Amino acid sequence: MSGAGRAGARAALLVAVVLGAAFVVLVAVRTPWTLLPEPPGGRTPVRPGAGLPPGVAERAASFAAALRPASLASLLLGLAVSAVLALTPLGRRLVTAVARPLGGRWTWQVLLGTVALLVAGRLVTLPLAAYGEVVRHRYGLSTRSWALWARDVAVSTAIDAAITAVVLLVLVWLARRAPRTWWAWAAAAAAGFVVVGSFLYPVVIEPAFNRFTPLAAGQLRSDLLALAQENGTPVQDVLVADASRRTTALNAYVSGFGSTRRIVLYDTTLEQLPDAEIESIVAHELGHVATDDVLTGTLMGALGAGAAVALLGWLLTWTPLLRRTGADGPGDPRVVPLVLLLASLGTLVATPVQNLVSRHVEARADLHALDLTRDAAAFTAMQDRLAATNLADPDPPAAWQWFFGSHPTGPQRVALARDWQRLQEAG
Structure with a gap:
């Protein structure tokens, strides 16, 4: 060389x-690396x-x-x-x-x-x-x-x-x-x-x-948009993915930046989970954005x-x-x-x-x-x-x-x- x-x-x-x-x-x-202080009585056992x-x-x-x-x-x-x-x-x-x-x-x-x-x-x-x-x-x-x-x-x-x-x-x-x-x-x-x-x-x-369709207007859609607003990260839309063509698994996520940011729900999630649990999943995903x-x-x-x-x-x-x-x-x-x-x-x-x-x-x-x-x-x-x-x-x-x-x-x-x-x- x-x-x-x-x-x-x-x-x-x-x-x-x-x-x-x-x-x-x-x-x-x-x-x-550190998330929560130890609660009184010690950590909850797994x-x-x-x-x-x-x-x-x-x-x-x-x-x-x-x-x-x-x-x-x-x-x-x-x-x-x-x-x-x-x-x-x-x-x-x-x-x-x-x-x-x-x-x-x-x-x-x-x-x-x-x-x-x-x-x-x-x-x-x-x-x-x-x-x-x-x-x-x-x-x-x-x-x-x-x-x-x-x-x-x-x-x-x-x-x-x-x-x-x-x-x-x-x-x-x-x-x-x-x-x-x-x-x-x-x-x-x-x-x-x-x-x-x-x-x-x-x-x-x-x-x-996947194919994506907007979530129909209703209480859940309004609550999810309000949750995103409260989170300080407003989203452009709430979409439903046709995941059931492939799986029975449950999931949701937030993807995109700025004008492309949207909440995406698996249709399986929409069908099987009550609204409070869906909001909990979405709140987790909004945490990644926040x-x-x-x-x-x-x-x-x-x-x-x-x-x-x-x-x-x-x-x-x-x-x-x-x-x-x-x-x-x-x-x-x-x-x-x-x-x-x-x-x-x-x-x-x-x-x-x-x-x-x-x-x-x-x-x-x-x-x-x-x-x-x-x-x-x-x-x-x-x-x-x-x-x-x-x-x-x-x-x-x-x-x-x-x-x-x-x-x-x-x-x-x-x-x-x-x-x-x-x-x-x-x-």
């Missing part, structure tokens, strides 16, 4: 470290299964136990396939072969090669995904026909492949145009992409899977993406790694399988960190819901009903919850509500 190349590699590593440090600081400052109808906790645990091995196997198999494609001649041959009918230009190699690699990975794990759908049908959680399931898989794969292909096309183009500084431009582009994606997701991606959780998450994502791309710029100066892939450098389309592998590994490493932050943020939103509605009974009833309907495991293995759990468990959320109630009673 030339002196300029070594200097560029050191600069990429330095920028990755600086952006990574900024990410850590943002996580430390913006994550609500009791898995308490409050649920007989047999529900066992059924939820059985459902989770049936899905967990397939989920883990799919993750490991996907990584194994990505590693084989990246570290053997198979991946680079696929990249060049799919572009050959169109002349073999580097642009087609990147675009079609990325699509082919991602589709290959999806096809290998498809039997495990189908098994998961069988389990969800068996336990009554999925209502999708197999035709709709296949359509959902195809649409999600197409969206993922199209976005990834465009991102990698920009990355390789930058590497060809600015061989020494491509990583800096790509890091800035990645951060910007995360920000733009957060704004576009509600109006571009969500409609690809504390700028989406904005903070977007900023964290932008910093993380920038740091990851800068780190990629450093890794792609490592000659033995490039030699292993058969690529001449980051501007060579044959580097695509390696970039996809490194992205998968980075996502895996980031998962427990992301979920650690998410669990604390979700708990804060729970407290916000309690403060906004002042109705701990409705909140507790709603959590029990969600756990029973969605078959949420009340007591997952600690390691699984640490790595994959994006929310506190249902019993943990109920215990938090009881702590809140005791603190209110104690003044």
